């Protein structure tokens with residue numbers, strides 16, 4: 194045995210013994226994204242890729258891409274994708290859901306997409322309890338069109354279409370649409386997470402996993418709102434934008450699980466069996 | 473002659489009863505007949521929103537689709553309905569939506585997306601009178617919208633225009649076939665009369681064969697992921713996609729143009745009309761013939777592609793053309809483009825939900841003849857008087873491919 198061969202076999206053994214702690218999920222395509230430096234969309238894609246891989250979902254996923262900065266999400270996640278017109282992803286997903294009961298159906302929308310132009314579609318998909326998993330990226334701005342005011346823009350926040358800051362009297366108040374949706378019995382799970390720091394990202398991943406599991410378990414509509422940053426649209430450095438996200442943004446949009454109707458319903462079959470006279 | 477068996481199809485007709493009625497003539501409302509024809513053509517999913525005068529179509533689907541184990545969803549709006557259709561169609565399902573004029577305006581955006589991404593779908597417009605909320609009477613005021621309008625961008629959709637309930641039923645199968653063959657939305661336009669009147673029809677249906685789609689989203693198990701989209705920010709790539717789309721439209725125009733001629737062989741005048749207007753025209757033509765006027769009917773069945781070559785050929789033998797529409801005159805622009813001034817083209821139409829009477833149309837025909845005769849007495853040589861009888865295509869129904877000739881509807 195040559196020295197060379199011996200050393201390489203040692204490396205192989207070491208590699209085999211090493212515990213793999215982190216690797217890029219295959220479903221995340223190895224390609225530079227078009228997102229601005231520091232943008233939260235990339236982190237959210239990564240979390241989705243990890244969760245979907247863990248739950249073995251990619252091969253039977255049919256996902257719906259939004260109109261917004263994430264319009265090219267199909268270039269980064271290696272699953273079947275259909276493009277929805279601006280705001281219509283929940284309706285598109287409903288169509289898929291109804292004819293493909295076996296598919297894992299995922300939507301990904303921005304706050305302009307979901308909470309302005311697509312308000313009717315999201316409310317009614319949720320009201321019907323469509324078995325879909327919705328990822329809702331709230332960055333408080335219309336990123337793609339150059340930083341105009343979104344329905345979620347904070348009071349006083351300057352954008353290109355609210356140059357003196359959002360004035361409640363003229364422009365109304367920020368909309369907490371996830372809390373509104375959580376009122377609907379068709380919504381099995383609604384939560385709000387954030388990409389502000391490592392801790393938040395870890396908690397967000399748990400929420401995304403739960404929202405996917407709800408669908409797998411046959412629950413109703415599941416939505417995770419993600420407070421995300423848009424350094425470019427906010428006129429901040431990436432670091433400043435994360436501080437802002439942790440501070441004012443999270444104050445206006447409290448983090449945590451807003452509703453989880455999946456827990457009681459999973460307990461119900463046993464209880465029902467015990468009291469059902471026909472059982 | 474054996475007495476004709478007429479059964480009124482109730483809303484709760486079972487499969488067995490339908491089977492029994494397959495060879496019989498049954499009385500059916502247009503909207504319901506169209507809906508049943510779609511089901512029999514294999515429509516997997518229907519998405520709709522109530523609007524007069526097509527609500528019965530939605531209601532029929534609401535009862536029948538669950539009965540046959542298919543999908544029915546009443547959407548929150550026409551936007552919701554057509555985007556549901558977009559999602560379902562992207563998975564390769566055979567889908568349909570229906571509405572009436574104001575609802576079609578809302579569906580325009582998604583239609584453009586579907587044309588751009590090559591997603592098949594059948595859309596029925598039971599037209600009502602506009603503009604705006606307008607009225608609910610029969611109308612053909614959406615010709616521009618159907619053939620040149622709706623959504624944004626350089627695209628077309630095939631538009632089928634039946635003139636009877638029976639023909640509408642046959643064309644539903646054609647619509648699904650065209651949608652899937654060419655990966656395009658296909659529109660079928662009717663008006664309030666076709667939608668809401670009852671006619672005896674034969675319960676004969678056709679289910680177009682299923683194709684295997686290499687683009688449908690089914691989950692990427694065992695194959696590369698697929699994307700159904702219309703977006704391309706690279707102008708070179710987008711132009712290439714547009715060129716391919718235009719090539720497809722030329723193919724559709726070459727192979728799928730449909731029209732019907734009636735009493736055209738010796739005709740000196742022709743009425744060009746579609747849908748309900750064509751039925752009024754037939755009555756007017758019958759009366760004109762009784763009075764010795766040689767008039768025929770040229771009835772486009774596809775509004776796009778418009779049978780322009782056939783009409784152009786026909787116009788060489790004609791002294792004049794009268795276009796009759798339930799509108800201010802929209803199709804007449806295509807008639808004039810096809811005729812290219814070879815003979816005068818006159819118009820008669822009513823709006824607001826009114827339908828012209830055969831006598832009105834007869835009056836318009838006489839006025840046209842008077843106009844032509846006056847011109848002839850003042851012109852020494854008028855090529856319009858040249859007569860070319862016996863043109864083989866002057867009668868009967870036309871589909872541009874010889875292989876697909878149709879019976880009269």
Ligand SMILES: Cc1ncc(C[n+]2csc(CCOP(=O)(O)OP(=O)(O)O)c2C)c(N)n1
Pocket residue numbers: 260261262263279302303304305306307330332334335336337338343
């Ligand atoms: C019907 C229609 N209206 C407007 C637009 C333009 N448009 C594209 S993206 C967008 C806003 C997207 O904002 P958001 O959903 O918040 O996503 P972000 O870019 O912030 O991630 C708008 C208004 C469009 N494409 N279609």
Ligand code: SF4
Pocket residue numbers: 227228229231232233234262332336337422423424425426
């Ligand atoms: S504009 Fe904002 S949301 Fe869009 S990519 Fe840039 S940072 Fe991200």
Ligand SMILES: [Mg+2]
Pocket residue numbers: 303304305330331332333334335336343
């Ligand atoms: Mg946004």
